[in-house]
Amino acid sequence: MAECDAxxxxxxxxxxxAGAMLARDGWNxxxxxRNDYLGGGIxxxxxxxxGFHHDVFSGWHPLFLGAAAYAELKDDLHARGLEYLNTDQPTASVFPDGASSFLTTSQGENVAEFDRYADGDGAAWERVVNGFKPNADLSFGVMGTELWSPAGLKLALQAYRRMGSRKLLRFAGEGLSTCRDWLSDNFRSREVHGLLAPWVLHTGLGPDAAASGFMTQVISVALQAGGMxxxxxxxxxxxxxxxRLIRDHGGRCETETDVKRVLVSGGRAVGVLxxxxxxxxxxxxxICNVTPTQLYLRLLADGGVASEVVNDAKRxxxxxAGMQIHMALSEPPRWEGNDRLAGAAMVHVTPGLNGVSR
Structure with a gap:
């Protein structure tokens, strides 16, 4: 029987x-x-x-580089061989008629670019970004916090003290808006709609799903701030x-090791079988980084989980789902219509917002 702190x-x-941060703090x-490699979706x-190396699942890390965990672990990770490459043109979209639209890492350039698509869209983008920045910590906090928990209550109180009831209700309402509504309320041009709408598909949501507007805003602002x-x-x-960071601090990372059940004693998780x-x-x-189905219907099936939680997991x-087609190319793609497309990290081919819905 093996034993560790976590x-x-x-x-x-x-x-x-989580393992790296705990290991740095002295936890074993x-x-x-269970798979034969570490990394999950990476x-x-x-x-x-x-000789052609493909990122089979996740391909880019803009949200990770904007997260507090990266800021805390950055020096340790780069000391262990991590090096990020980036571009000042994170994304673009190409339309069936050959037109294209672009997002860069410069707010000034984006304001001018969006105004070329439709008068006023540049000012709208400036309002979006400047309105997001003061509460960016709350937005990222919502994504990383179990809302019905002490941490969620603390986040809500922090938001209330900062905003007051009226602004907080508006913030919450905007957080539930759809991508379609958010884009239509803020921007006039099909170019901006087609540029930003495809990003919500990367989250597993469609542009008409609740909270898809919030995710589109978070990703768009993150792309300008941190690139791709x-x-x-x-x-x-x-x-x-x-x-390496975990192992350098005495931790273990094991593959092909399938956990059958979380062991519970006195209402507390004490280990795994x-x-x-x-x-x-x-x-x-x-700490289980698994799906609700795996956690409540398999790992904790004998753990005395409340029946309403089990029923929620069943529902x-x-x-x-997402699909990728990987190709080994003899040279970089040569896009028609605009030479700038060659410098974009991620190019979406789309007829626009309605096309994303379909």
């Missing part, structure tokens, strides 16, 4: 970041992954031709750096 089930980005952590592999960073050598270099029959006991915490619906 067992982390799954090795996705959240587990590895153990990350357990995987770099040669899947077409030898990607690790040199592929996303797996981030995983490698996090794993592996499919192999072995147990790994935890002195301080068990949980997953977002839209």
């Amino acid at each position: 067992v982390l089930v799954g090795s996705g980005i959240n587990s590895l970041v 952590v153990c990350v357990l992954e 995987k770099t592999a040669e899947i077409t031709e030898p 960073p990607v690790p040199r050598g592929g996303g797996a270099r981030l995983v490698d750096a996090l794993v 592996l499919e192999s029959g072995e147990t790994v006991m935890s002195k301080r915490a068990v 949980f619906r997953y977002g839209r």
Whole structure:
């Protein structure tokens, strides 16, 4: 029987970041992954031709670089080989008639660009960005906090003290708006609509889903602020750096280790049982970076979870699936219509907002 301070089930980005931060603070952590690689949705592999490295799932890390965890771990990660490459032109869209639209990392350039698409859209973008910045910590806090928890209550009180009741209600209402409503309320041009709307698909939402407007705003502002960073050598270099950081502080990261059940005693998680029959006991915490279905219907099936939580897990619906086609190219793509497209990190091909809905 093994023992550690914290067992982390799954090795996705959240587990590895949590493990790295706890390990730096002196915890003995153990990350357990059932697959034959670490990283969850971050995987770099040669899947077409030898020498062509593809990010099979996640491809870019703009939200991670804007997160508090990266600011705290940055020096340790770069000391372990992580290097980010970036561009001042993170995204563009191409329309069927050959027109195109662009978002850069310069607010001034974006204001001028958007005004070329429709008079007033530049000023609207400036209002969006300047309105987002003062409450950016609250916006990112909403995405990273269980709202019905003490941390969620603390976040709500912080927002109330800063905004007051009227502005807080407006902030909450805007957070539930759809991408379609948010774009239509703020921008006139199809170019801006077609530029920003495709990004909501990356979150598993459609442009008519609740909160899709909030996600579109967060991603758009993050792209201007941080570009489209990607690790040199592929996303797996981030995983490698996090794993090295954990191991350098005495932690373990194991692959092909499937957790069968979380062990519960006295209403507290005390360890895990592996499919192999072995147990790994935890002195301080068990952290599961898994889906609600896996957590409540499998890992905690015998853990005394409240029936309403189990029923909620049974009703949980997953977002839209995503599909990628990976190619090994002999040269960079040559886009027609605008030479600037060659410098864009992510190009969406779309007929516009309605096309994204379909």
